[in-house]
Amino acid sequence: MSETMQFLLSGITVGAVYALVALGFTIIYNASDVVNFAQGEFVMLGGMITVFAHQAGLPLPLAALMAIVLTAAIGVAFNKLAIETARGAPVVSVIIITIGASIFIQGVAQIVFDKQLHRFPAISGDDPIKLLGATILPQSLWVIAGALVIFTGLFLFFTKTLLGRAVLATSNNRIAAQLVGININFVMTLSFALSAGIGALAGVLITPITLVSYQVGIAVALKGFASAMLGGMGNPKGALVGGLLLGLMESLTAGFISSQYKDAVAFVVILAVLFAMPQGLYGRKSMDRV
């Protein structure tokens, strides 16, 4: 029983990270119809920049803030330089561009930083807290709290503010949004900054638990994508539910079936969702215009 509880707790922690990454996918997908395969690199950058800024002598909160701001700037640059210039390109080309960006950012990271695994101290120390017969790291609570704050904040932003509604309008219909005077370019910039910043925050929060190296991005991106698809592409609520579900399935698989194949869960989920319910749990049914 306490064993199961332990798996559930670690599943929720990992799931919260997947949910944040899935949210990042969702924001960019809604704004630009692009699935950004470089999403995981934002998480990696968040962790790596914090590590190296902290080593260079910055206090941890400042280092983390710098990582988030820098990553958001990289996201904006990626949008301006690659996504906007390639607007109207076939999907195959866009996929290759975002994968190229992911490989490029990894390559730069291994030159600018290094190839080692890194971590920095957890926010509230490493003494596990006892909870319902299992233990949980204080950092896990930070991860879960971070995800909750981000999801609530974005929910309010999208439903209560004019700017948030402008973003929603753009995702519904670009041209109509432009016609009513919404600055599409600004919405795109904002979306990439938000998405990259959220990714970086996820990286900052999870690094004390899972460590970070230049290579972690790809796996994170794929799992975030699996979560987004499970929840329904383009739906923030779906991202949250999908992320948590995937995290739980993964940690239960690792606990009860095979820890070697825990990474396979994400792909089995992707394939199962694609075949059984392509629109995901909360997604809209997609239609093709002829």
Place this chain on the structure above:
Amino acid sequence: MTLSSKQATLLVLVALMALSPLFFPSGYYYRIGSLIFVNGLAVTGIVILTGYAGQISLGHAGFAGIGAYACALMPPKFGVHPALAMVLGAALSGSVAYVVGRPILRLKGYYLAVASLGFGILVSMVLSNETALTGGPDGMKVPELGLRAVLNGWGLELTNPQFWYALSGLFLLVGAWLALNLYDSPSGRALRALHGSEVAASTVGIDVAAAKLNAFVISAIYASLAGSLLALQNRMVTPDVAGYMHSIEMVTMAVLGGSGSVLGAIFGAGILTLLPQVLTVFQQYEQVMLGLIMMLVMIFLRDGLLPSLASLMRGRGE
């Protein structure tokens, strides 16, 4: 008599293959040449899938892995000759592609990319986790093909690199010839039609699902044969052959040279195979270069290097 573009492509290939060795300063260059041909063979399969039919796959290294491990596993386990193992591996890849392709190819764009990616990663995960069978991440030895000894017996003395240069070259030529023939055949036209518009293609009576599945199976067989050739040539194999990066490299080679043309794609395979050799001094920049090439080519030369150059030349000529 004027040359058709098919004949011209094959002639260029034969000429390059036959003449290049005259300029090789050492035997090592045969090795690089045969690597280019092996990659070219895999990429020719991608041309059929992506260039003709417009479907993306980020998991074709999985089939290369099946082909490679067939040559490593079947001879010691079942006493099969390595050459037969290669054929059986290709048959297995084709069958797997048939089974997997059926549901996967219903998907489009991003979903197809991710589903195929997932398939490829599952294959490489099995290869590195089933240590008892595959030797795990360290890989395993591959038996000698034995064909060179036969040729030597007939008085055709070839060094090992020369032999593999010739054999891989032969495979690439046959592969390219078949792919070029496919282009103008009814099946090839069907693929190009559905690339343009699936709805339009189905209204003129093309079985879109079956045509896509054909392209997927054919390209899987190409990748499998390339994986087998690589394994037999290296005499060893590791799960990297089925890895994510290998799949990405295949697609990049195809789009770099021009996924719509066989010659272009082989050209792309050549460049990306040579790049690490030229950049050995800057080895840590390899990934940066690869990523940069992928982005720049897709943004500025969407049709790939060779077709873009060709249309530039034609534009000048008029």
